[in-house]
Amino acid sequence: MASCLKNDLSCMVCSKLYRNPQLLPCGHSFCRCCLDNLCTANSTYVCSVCHWSTRQKPVANLVLRNACESYLREKEKENNExxxxxxxxxxxNFFCKTDEKVICTECKTYSHSSHRVQPLAQAVQQHKRQVKAALRPAEKALECLCHGTTGHAKINRxxxxxxxxxxRMIRKDFEKLYQFLREEEEYRIAALREEEERKxxxxxxxxxxxxxxxxxxxxYVEDKLEDDDVTFLQNFNPILQRAQCTVPDPELDSGTLIDVAKHLGNLxxxxxxxxxxxxxxxxxxxxPNTAPADLSISDDLRCVGKSIxxxxxxxPHHRNRIVLGSEGYNGGFHCWDVEVGDSKHWTIGVCEDTAARRPVESLTPRNGFWGLSCDGYTCKVLGTTNTWHWWNKIPRTVRVKLGHHLIWRTVSxxxxxxxxxxAGSIKVPSVKLFPFLIPGDHPSVLRIQQDHVTVTVQEKFSFLGRSIDADVRTMPLYIYVFVTVAFFIILLFFNSITNSYKY
Structure with a gap:
C-alpha cells in the first residue's frame, strides 16, 4: 500500500517524490525543476506523458504538494517509531542535550544519568523553532526579492x-555629425551650382x-544684294567672302566644362x-562608474568637478573621492594633459585599479598611488614629505607622461x-595603471585636454627593386642607407683605379 502511494506521489520525469509540483493545462503534474527542463527555447512547455504543448505558464498543484508533505510526515513518524x-x-524516547544524541530509557538510566536529558518531542520542537528562526532572514530576503524592494531593484532602475x-548622448553626438554632413553637402552642392551658373x-x-x-x-550681304547690277558685280568678291562665313565651333577646354574632379575627387x-x-x-x-555621488562628470566624459x-x-564609494580613467595601461608610452585652471587644490596621477576601489588611509605608492598633489601654493609628490612652493607661477595645464626611463617604468x-x-622619473611598477583625478572644492573643474588630430597619407616609393610603403618621416633613413652604399661603391671604384696604375 505504501509503495503504491509513493508511486502516485512520484514525478514521472525524475521518479522521485514531487518537489514543488506544478500542474499543466493537460492535467499532468511535474516537479518545478523537471518542468523547467521541459520548457523549450520559445517558452513552450511540452508534456512528457501526453506530448501536449502549451505556452501557458503552469500553476502550483497545492493539493498534490500537501499530499506529499503529509506522506513525508507519516513516513518520518513511522521511521521514528x-x-x-x-x-x-x-x-x-529521549534526547541527550549534553551529547546531542537520541537515546532510549535504558541509556538515560545508566550511561546518561548525569547528563541533561529531555523528552524527544520537546527536543524536536525546540530544534524546529531554532531552524525556523534561522530561516526567517532568508524568508524575508526572498520576499524582498519577489516584491522588488532590495538593492538589486535599485541597481536595475x-x-x-x-x-x-x-x-540621449549617442543621439546628440550623431545629430552633430548629421548636421555637419548636411551643411557640408549643402556647401558642396552650392559650389557646384555656382560653377554651373558661371560657366x-x-x-x-x-x-x-x-x-x-x-x-x-x-x-551687310542683304544690303549689297539690293545694289544695282554694275555695283554688285564690281563688289562681288568681297560680298561673297562676307557671305561665306560659317558658324565657328564652340571652343571646348577644361575651363569650359564643369570641373567634376574638383567636386568628386576623393570626396x-x-x-x-x-x-x-x-x-x-x-x-x-x-x-563615471568610479566617481562618487558628489562629483559631477561632463557628458563627454572629460571634465570632473565637485557638484552642489x-x-x-x-x-557606495569610499572616502578617496577618486575618478579613474576608463582604460588602464600595461606598457608603452602614454601622455595626457590635465587642465587645472585656477584651481589650487587637486591631485592627479596613476594608480592600480584594485587600490582605487578600496578605502585607504593615504594616497601613497605603498597603497598603489603615484601622483602629484597641489594644496594652495605648495605641491608635493604622493608618498613624500618634501614640499615646494610655486615661486613663479601655478601651472594651468599639467602634462602627465607615463613611459620608460632607461630600464624602469616611470611617470613624470x-x-x-x-x-x-x-616632478620627473617617479618609479612605478610594471602593472596595469589607470589615470586618476581628484578635483578640489566647487566650482573648480579638472579637464582632460583633447589631442591634436592630423590626417596623413602614406607615401609609396621603390627602393632596391622593392615597393615599400613608408611614412615620410622614415625617408631620411633610406636616404642614409642609399648614400652609404653609394659611398662604398665609389670607394671601391677609386681603389680599383689606383691598383691599375700601380701595375
Whole structure:
C-alpha cells in the first residue's frame, strides 16, 4: 500500500517524490525543476506523458504538494517509531542535550544519568523553532526579492537610467555629425551650382557675341544684294567672302566644362579629413562608474568637478573621492594633459585599479598611488614629505607622461605651457595603471585636454627593386642607407683605379 502511494506521489520525469509540483493545462503534474527542463527555447512547455504543448505558464498543484508533505510526515513518524536503540533494542524516547544524541530509557538510566536529558518531542520542537528562526532572514530576503524592494531593484532602475542617458548622448553626438554632413553637402552642392551658373553664363555671352557678329554679316550681304547690277558685280568678291562665313565651333577646354574632379575627387576622404574639427579625441576618457555621488562628470566624459547636489548612484564609494580613467595601461608610452585652471587644490596621477576601489588611509605608492598633489601654493609628490612652493607661477595645464626611463617604468609631470618639468622619473611598477583625478572644492573643474588630430597619407616609393610603403618621416633613413652604399661603391671604384696604375 505504501509503495503504491509513493508511486502516485512520484514525478514521472525524475521518479522521485514531487518537489514543488506544478500542474499543466493537460492535467499532468511535474516537479518545478523537471518542468523547467521541459520548457523549450520559445517558452513552450511540452508534456512528457501526453506530448501536449502549451505556452501557458503552469500553476502550483497545492493539493498534490500537501499530499506529499503529509506522506513525508507519516513516513518520518513511522521511521521514528521503528528506530530503536542499537544497544538495548528499546524505543528512542529521549534526547541527550549534553551529547546531542537520541537515546532510549535504558541509556538515560545508566550511561546518561548525569547528563541533561529531555523528552524527544520537546527536543524536536525546540530544534524546529531554532531552524525556523534561522530561516526567517532568508524568508524575508526572498520576499524582498519577489516584491522588488532590495538593492538589486535599485541597481536595475539605475541601469535603465544610465541606458537612457547614454542613448540621449549617442543621439546628440550623431545629430552633430548629421548636421555637419548636411551643411557640408549643402556647401558642396552650392559650389557646384555656382560653377554651373558661371560657366553657363559664359557660354551665353559667347553665343550672344556670335549672334551679333553673324547678324551684322547677314544684314551687310542683304544690303549689297539690293545694289544695282554694275555695283554688285564690281563688289562681288568681297560680298561673297562676307557671305561665306560659317558658324565657328564652340571652343571646348577644361575651363569650359564643369570641373567634376574638383567636386568628386576623393570626396568622402576630404569630408572625413574635415570632420576632425568636429570629432574631438581625448587621450583619457573618465569612467563615471568610479566617481562618487558628489562629483559631477561632463557628458563627454572629460571634465570632473565637485557638484552642489549628489547625482544618483547606487554604488557606495569610499572616502578617496577618486575618478579613474576608463582604460588602464600595461606598457608603452602614454601622455595626457590635465587642465587645472585656477584651481589650487587637486591631485592627479596613476594608480592600480584594485587600490582605487578600496578605502585607504593615504594616497601613497605603498597603497598603489603615484601622483602629484597641489594644496594652495605648495605641491608635493604622493608618498613624500618634501614640499615646494610655486615661486613663479601655478601651472594651468599639467602634462602627465607615463613611459620608460632607461630600464624602469616611470611617470613624470610637466607644465604644458612651456614644457618645464615639475616632478620627473617617479618609479612605478610594471602593472596595469589607470589615470586618476581628484578635483578640489566647487566650482573648480579638472579637464582632460583633447589631442591634436592630423590626417596623413602614406607615401609609396621603390627602393632596391622593392615597393615599400613608408611614412615620410622614415625617408631620411633610406636616404642614409642609399648614400652609404653609394659611398662604398665609389670607394671601391677609386681603389680599383689606383691598383691599375700601380701595375
Amino acid at each position: 521503528e528506530v530503536r536503540c542499537s544497544q538495548h533494542g528499546e524505543k528512542m 539605475f541601469i535603465q537610467y544610465q541606458a537612457k542617458q547614454t542613448e 553657363t553664363e559664359n557660354m551665353e555671352v559667347r553665343v550672344e557675341q556670335q549672334i551679333l557678329s553673324l547678324s551684322d554679316r547677314v544684314r 568622402k576622404y576630404r569630408v572625413w579629413e574635415k570632420m576632425k574639427d568636429v570629432c574631438s579625441h581625448y587621450p583619457v576618457v573618465l569612467d 547636489s549628489n547625482r544618483p548612484s547606487p554604488i 609631470f610637466f607644465d604644458a605651457s612651456d614644457g618645464s618639468m615639475i
